[in-house]
Amino acid sequence: MIDFAGWLMPVQYAGILEEHRAVRERAGLFDLSHMGELFVEGEAAGEGLAGALVTDPPSLAVGRAQYSMVVAPDGGIIDDLIVYRVTANRYLVVANASNAKVVSDALAERLHGVRAVLDDRSLTTALVAIQGPRSVEIVRPMTDVDLDGLRYYAIAEGTVAGIPALVARTGYTGEDGFEVFVDSAHAVEIWDALMAGGREAGIAPIGLGARDTLRLEAGMPLYGNELDRSTNPFEANLGRVVKLGKANDFVGRSALERVARDGVERRLVGLVMRGRGIARHGYPVWSGDRRAGAVTSGTQSPTLGQAIGMAMVATVDARPGTMLDVEIRGQRVAAEVVALPFYQRER
Numbered sequence: 001m002i003d004f005a006g007w008l009m010p011v012q013y014a015g016i017l018e019e020h021r022a023v024r025e026r027a028g029l030f031d032l033s034h035m036g037e038l039f040v041e042g043e044a045a046g047e048g049l050a051g052a053l054v055t056d057p058p059s060l061a062v063g064r065a066q067y068s069m070v071v072a073p074d075g076g077i078i079d080d081l082i083v084y085r086v087t088a089n090r091y092l093v094v095a096n097a098s099n100a101k102v103v104s105d106a107l108a109e110r111l112h113g114v115r116a117v118l119d120d121r122s123l124t125t126a127l128v129a130i131q132g133p134r135s136v137e138i139v140r141p142m143t144d145v146d147l148d149g150l151r152y153y154a155i156a157e158g159t160v161a162g163i164p165a166l167v168a169r170t171g172y173t174g175e176d177g178f179e180v181f182v183d184s185a186h187a188v189e190i191w192d193a194l195m196a197g198g199r200e201a202g203i204a205p206i207g208l209g210a211r212d213t214l215r216l217e218a219g220m221p222l223y224g225n226e227l228d229r230s231t232n233p234f235e236a237n238l239g240r241v242v243k244l245g246k247a248n249d250f251v252g253r254s255a256l257e258r259v260a261r262d263g264v265e266r267r268l269v270g271l272v273m274r275g276r277g278i279a280r281h282g283y284p285v286w287s288g289d290r291r292a293g294a295v296t297s298g299t300q301s302p303t304l305g306q307a308i309g310m311a312m313v314a315t316v317d318a319r320p321g322t323m324l325d326v327e328i329r330g331q332r333v334a335a336e337v338v339a340l341p342f343y344q345r346e347r
Helices: 016-025 045-052 097-110 135-142 184-197 208-217 253-262
Strands: 002-004 007-009 028-031 036-041 065-071 077-087 090-095 117-120 125-131 155-160 163-168 177-183 266-273 284-287 290-300 307-314 323-328 331-338
Touching: 016 028, 016 208, 028 184, 036 045, 036 097, 045 090, 045 097, 065 097, 077 097, 077 155, 077 163, 090 097, 097 117, 125 135, 125 184, 135 177, 135 184, 155 184, 163 184, 177 184, 208 290, 208 307, 266 290, 266 323, 284 307, 307 323
Parallel strands: none
Antiparallel strands: 002 007, 028 125, 036 090, 036 117, 065 077, 077 090, 125 177, 155 163, 163 177, 266 307, 266 331, 284 290, 284 323, 290 307, 323 331
């Protein structure tokens, strides 16, 4: 157990490799109650969020979700988010635990004067995620939500194990699965019910270690590693998320319009180590005698059986197939730039 953004979180239960494989092959259960849950409700809730975020929440159909970001005036990423349109005038914004207070404060400021109410329910909402190829068969008998009709990046209200819940078909592993939001009073109850319901299918509890290896294989960024205030969405290959053509002006728009016009000098890439060694966060990346950038995340991939990583490198070095070197404890080890993600499930 370690401190994680002010929460006590498990790094592992049975072991990172075992937990990783459980999610890829069967199902795993994650306690994500440390995440921030911010509800925005009112006649102008959608328009208010469109002015606060880089995406266009009013364009969402009821029951759908979008990956989004809140950025600073200079375009730097304050946090990456998921925005759900729960009803016509009610949205749920899910923020990273380390940034929940910052995002809440930013939304409060940016929604000032807008006909909408911000309700920060982070401390009264529990969130668990069930991920893996057997997730549907585990959850189906326990819920009244139509799982067949619940598309990827969609959300529905219903019950799970008799507990009122919001059920979203989202996740951070590259596998199919669900994120289940309940009142915090039901946190232990929903966890126990899903563990019991998934016992025959081989469900396993999953800690932070396997969560990191799973998301890295899936090429998903982690705030504080791939994303931060010094990085803009285009550098992180997430320019598609920024809706510069939407009607609403938003904080950071001018800066991001300049980036979209002028391009970027560095870019996030995938790396596969071609020599022996594991790239770790902060390790220097070289192109000959020129410093090309730095590793943002790295691990030994349990699924692929090779060392992988992500790095922020000069744009000239970002083309797939480019050979670079990662400096590991004073030694340079060959690495190849590859397209992300490293792993993609069969659909």
